[in-house]
Amino acid sequence: MLMDDKTFGERLRALARNDDAEQIRLELVDVRAEDIAEEFQRMSVEEGLSILQAIDSEKAAYILVELPTEIARSYTTELSDEALAHYLDILPMDDALDFREEVGPERFDDLLELIPTEDAQEIRRLLDYPEDSVGRILTEDFFEVKPETTMAELLEMIRQAPEDEYETVNDIYVLDERKHLLGVFSLRKALRALPQVTAAEVMHEEPITAEAREPAEDAARRMARYGFYALPVLDGRGRMVGLFTGDDAQTIIREEDTEDVLKMAAVSGDSEAYLSLSVWQLVRRRVPWLLALFVAESLTGNVLRYYGQGTESVKLNPIAFFIPLLIGAGGNSGSQVTTTITRALALGEVRPSDWWRVMRREFAAAVVAGAILGLVGFLRVWLKVPIIGWAESPGLALVVGLTLPAIILWSTSIGSLLPIAAKRLGLDPAVMSAPFITTFVDATGLIIYFEIALHVLGKI
Amino acid sequence: MLMDDKTFGERLRALARNDDAEQIRLELVDVRAEDIAEEFQRMSVEEGLSILQAIDSEKAAYILVELPTEIARSYTTELSDEALAHYLDILPMDDALDFREEVGPERFDDLLELIPTEDAQEIRRLLDYPEDSVGRILTEDFFEVKPETTMAELLEMIRQAPEDEYETVNDIYVLDERKHLLGVFSLRKALRALPQVTAAEVMHEEPITAEAREPAEDAARRMARYGFYALPVLDGRGRMVGLFTGDDAQTIIREEDTEDVLKMAAVSGDSEAYLSLSVWQLVRRRVPWLLALFVAESLTGNVLRYYGQGTESVKLNPIAFFIPLLIGAGGNSGSQVTTTITRALALGEVRPSDWWRVMRREFAAAVVAGAILGLVGFLRVWLKVPIIGWAESPGLALVVGLTLPAIILWSTSIGSLLPIAAKRLGLDPAVMSAPFITTFVDATGLIIYFEIALHVLGKI
Structure with missing residues (x-):
């Protein structure tokens, strides 16, 4: 069982130092790779390296696989080709493929030269499958028999199989001589059948399968739907080439759900653990969307100018033209942050005790986003170029250009702290929803806007 | 394998008729309960009943379990106590518990009188665990041995166990005489060990466990983290009482993720399948949030009135006071809908061919939401009661009261159709994100507002 988080992390760092x-x-012989990997995210590379080099290679290899890609990369650059090739050799195929991203494709090719040729060929073959397909994460170890194999023969085969092979030997797959899947049965069923009964007699026909080239998400959802623990994987010609296992399916679904959640809040990127992302990566995942939404939202300014200035029927103070634009930008940046943090809390990637770590990076990212949007906003209001600019007074342009970073910093702080505070208070962080943050930022953001306007322009 | 969806659904309905x-x-002997259950959502109760009564009881029982609660309820009310008690008797404990919601607690108690006393007692015992705890969904079938049991004895026990018991016999749990869990080992390991070796010698100690009273979500995330297929469940005194299996864990995570996603878009309620919800349920899950956000957002009106009327420095046309309020309501209702539909598409609960079904219900829900918010908006603007109302002109109040339903209908249509259209075009529906919909509705919503204003008020 896991020790108290804080104590474990602190002890690990003390050990490393x-x-x-x-x-x-x-100390670590009974601690699981997953638990050690989690603490690596709060550790210096130096500390982590002294742990990796002290423990046995298998556990070290699994820790590297469990680490978010960015963090793993900082270790692989420090490790020798020999050490990495050794890890590669130890890992199952699907985990070995993960190494490709962590060391980069070129170095990965070099490493393949250092491991047994057969394994290297196998890895290259799996790399031919499309990214995010079942083929990329299949387990090649499965237990196959012929239809005429008897239960007595099967049990003898299992006894003689080398240790640690066939992770998932609980199901036995029946293949014909062309490797086509005929059926499946459980080891338990085999045990209960009479010794002379054949595989063909006990097997279930027409099992649910996955295609090696299909998206892993589809296969994972199918597995979940039927409540299976593994699906046999067929290649284009209907031959069974491996197993898609439940633990991989769970990982895929978690990652896809995370990507969807973030995408729905206009944050792009993969499902890398939040704390492993640099400020620059946070910016890259969010600012393009913020900018695109800002440009789209500036249509509201056109609408308001059209009715408020272009027609004779409505009289509108130009200060009002930018209200939707400004509160929209605040709402969008607040939504991005609150959704990101809420998801990270749900997955346990962030704990309430990380609040200062979160604030620091979010604040830095918000300064960059605010500066960019502020500049674009200023130009949009001030420029006298048709379509691109609105040719308002420089004072008003300045007000908008200053309000944008202020609102973005404000909404980012609210959006990152409220979910963490909710979690700390034992509430569900998800109640600090994007609409809630947006609404809150709308009212408070307007105060910021008018105060800046009054200070810069005086009477409006 | 599943036939083409449309063909299968149509054939099933033709059969039923x-x-x-x-x-x-x-026809259905080789079709899985999960696939049949899915089609029940697009079928009349009459059609479904003729199918349930034709197929064997076990499959019928599983179909009822797979159905969303609301739909299952429409069947259980039609079925006799005898039929339901028979189903209850067939199902594993954790599925049997699901029946409680589907028939209601009172009838469930009556049904318990009709099944064997021992099973009824067991079910009552599980009901003592908190809702959403591991205890509510544990599987009581697991294979236990004593530490001194030899492998030869174990294999003999498995051969003699009654068929279909011990779903998850792939792991063998070693318990002492007080039922405390000492360790676990795989059936495969047992097969490879010598016959005279004891359980205590082959077992792994200190397995990862779950507590019967802990939230199932926590245990499910722990299982996913370590990539296990089942966790042994301990009661308060450390005795092993069952197994928490991977398929239940997947279901829990899917449901929790759905609830979180919806909550983040200010939609309350559980993870019932979208198409099984009535219009009234859609309204109940969304309108309270919309109203709460509307009231909170009306603070923006106070801010604008304060600066635009209360001070001498800013002159603002009262028409501008309600801009954030109106586009906020449109954005919130659009976010609710687009998030709901995007999630339902990701889970396969809704297909692009369901677009008309979706539109119809969303439109009906939007009419109710629009009417309520429109009335509240009208009163908020018009009433002369301090704090509650703003005492503006009846004309302006009418404009706001009419714009609200119009914007809500508009944003709901956009929010439900765009994700479906994206899916149809092979794009990821999640790109039709809440911020995207909100931004789109902001600009177009303002056109609606000003057009209504110009028609009602003329010059403003």
């Missing part, structure tokens, strides 16, 4: 390999190995 | 029990049974 002492750099006593023997003690590290002893 | 013919009501030839023998033919129905034959």
